[in-house]
Every structure is written in structure tokens, then in C-alpha cells.
Amino acid sequence: MKKILFTILITGIFSVQAQVKKVLFIGNSYTSVNSLPSLVKNIALSFGDTMLTDQNTPGGQQLVQHVVNATTLSKISSQNWDNVVIQEQSQKPSFSPGQVATDVYPYAEILCDSIRSNYSCSEPVFYMTWGRKNADSGPCANGLMTSCTYEGMQQRLRESYMEMSADNNATTSPVGVAWKNVRDSFPTIELYTGDESHPSIYGSYLAACVFYATLYQKSPIGSTSVPIGIGTADGFYLQTVASYTVLDSMPLWRINANKPIADFNYTVNTSNGNVAFTNSSTNDLTYEWTFGDGNTSTLESPNHTYSGGNNTYNVEFIVYSIDSCFSDTITQIINISATGIQSYKNTNNAIIYPNPAKDFIQIKTNLEYNSVYIIDVTGKTIKQFNSLSKIDITSLSKGIYFIKLIGEEILEVKKFIKE
Secondary structure, rough: OOOOOOOOOOOOOOOOOEEEEEEEOOOOHHOOOOOHHHHHHHHHHOOEEEEEEEOOOOOOOOOOHHHHOOHHHHHHHOOHHHHHHHOOOOOOHOOOOHHHHHOOOOHHHHHHHHHHOOOOOOEEEEEOOOOOOOOOOHHHHHHOOOOOOHHHHHHHHHHHHHHHHHHHOOOOOOOOHHHHHHHHHHHOOOOOOOOOEEOOOOHHHHHHHHHHHHOOOOOOOOOOOOOOOHEEEEEEEEHHHHHHHHHHHOOOOOOOOOOEEEOEEEEEEOOOOOEEEEEEEOEEEEEEEEOHHHHOOOOOOOOOOOOOOOOOEEEEEEEEEEOOOOOEEEEEEEEEOOOOOOOOOHHHOOEEEEOOOOOEEEEEEEOOOOOEEEEEOOOOOOEOOOOOOOOEEOOOOOOEEEEEOOOOEEEEEEEEEOO
């Protein structure tokens, strides 16, 4: 018998920003028994998160009925929901692929269309339910199921819900997978009621922990909201199974599949100080760059030349999803200085102008210097002059350079741009 050993390593206390979500549950008794929405809401509350919920979950209701159910449609249109949970009747997704394609998938698509027609940023979440304790004798007798074992029924449920999720660009809440993990690892925890179909309080609490992890992308481990009748150890086991089932496989369940992840690379051209930024984000469409020197861009992969006196800049990059519902931000500190430049003095005791310059640079200072060096961004000396105050730069190529004033020591270094 498979067992799982859990070891907790407490490395610190982490503070995670509280989240507020509006969630509608559409389903039947698998959702309404033990008030699943309230269980999820209470777990969220225990972590400082807020969930506003509503539901339409009549016993035995199927998606084919929900798509024309006045209450369901009214509730969908009543709010701009963050998530709408969709649960099909417990048996139908376990039937043969051909029958599911005819009797389930079209109505899942209609519901998703209704949800997004109301609010384009709503995320449908398919509630993957569980196989019955000893399979399902009725459909087996009628030849509707391809396998008449718990494992076979569970596998078909998994396949159908994941296909619905992929086909509708939606998320899966893998309650059925967590259910199987508990059955395999903690067989003394009874997830079923006496009918071997509906969830016991243990089964509903497991489902609630899975939904919390799915909707908030945070672990339910440590929640103080455990229903009466569930012991501390069993509550911990259910939280832990839910956590690793969801959070260890988020791409598999298409969690955040529609949300962008911001990232970029950059290359500094030391010959002219130009920085080439390369977008490497995912699920992105529009862009906002803030270069840290007062300049911005909305290009996907812009080039930018810094003309200020700093060596480091905070670059902020915001990407927006294809549907513009979600955004993500990343900030990187970039260094545009080259070796040999940063160590020089810059005491602001000299002024050079114009800057940028095309033909001549004028130096204004009270410093007593006897040599002037022009160096490039690699630290290489390009020109050397005596104590001139006006310097001809017509022979220089376009780019970033430095003027170094020297007396008995290096007195000042100033950056300028040759146009």
C-alpha cells in the first residue's frame, strides 16, 4: 500500500498580500453538500484573504440544464466574477469519449461563452470531481462506461475535465486527483458518505483546500479553519495533499495559463552606450517600459541610449495579457558603465557643454588641471590634450565618452555624448 511521508521544514514566516476574489459556483449536490463555497471562503479568511461567493447548485443538475437555467444565467450576469466554477453531473464526464463529446462538451462551451460575454476577464474553473467508491454500476450495466472500476472512472473524469479546460482556455481544479492521492496514501480517511458517491465532510474539506490552492495559488497548509469532526492530523494531511496536488503541477491544471509573466533580457553596447532590451515574457500582447531616466517606450523590444550621469538605472517592464485582463511587472537594475569608468572621481566641480555635442566641448571649472583625456566606455584613452578649455571632437565617432581632468591626480571625470 502506497504511503506518503510528510516532513515540514519551517524556515521562516512569510507575508503574502491578501487577495479579494468574487467566485460563482455552478453545479449540483457535489458542490452544495457541506456547503463547499463556505468551506473555501473560511479557509481564505483564515489567511486574511476575502472571497465573495454565490451559487446555483440544484441536486442532479447537468450542464445541459444550466445553460438554459434562468437562475444560473441571472447569477452569471449579476457580477463581474473573477472565477466561475463549473461542475457537471457526477457521472456524465466518465462516459465514453464519444458520448461526452456529444452530451457534455457543447454545454461546457456555451457556459464559458455566457460567462465571458458577461465579463471578458472572468476565468472559468472546471471542478474535476471524483470516481465513485466502487465505480458506477448503472452506466456499466448500460455500456456507457469504458471502465467499471474506481480507477477507470476517475481516469475518464480526469481526461474529460482537462479536455474541457483546454478547449475553453480555462482552469482545472483537480479535486479528483487529490481525492485519489488521499485514497492511495491515507485510506483510513473516509472521503465518501454511505452512498459511496457524495462527499463526507472530509471529502468536502479536501475539495475546499484544493479550490483555495487553485483560486489563490497559495497553500492551504496551516489554515486554522478546519470543520468540526476533522481531527488536527487528518486536517493537516488533507491540506498537504491538496497543496502538493495543485501547486506542484500548476501548468498541468492550466492555472494562470492566461496570465502574462513578465521577463526581459538586455545587452549593453559599450561602443555607444545603447541598451538593447529583448522581451522574453509569455502570454503578452502590449508593453510599458520605464527606463529609469524619465524615458518610456511601448515597443516590444526597444533600444535606448542613456544620456544622464548615472551608471545604474532601475528599469520597469509591465506586460499585459492578450485580453488585457491581466498584467505582470518586473524590475531589473542595469549597469551601463564599463570597466575602468566607475572608479573615477565625479565631484561636480567642472561643467562641460554642450552635452550632447557635435563639434566642440567647452570646459568650465576652477580646478587647476594640466591634462585633458578623452576616454571611451571601455576605459581606453582616445585623445590627450594640454589644459585646453575648448576641445575639438569632430573626429570622434558617435557614442558615449568621458572627459578626464588631471592635475597632480585625477580631479574630475565627466560623461558626454558625441552626436
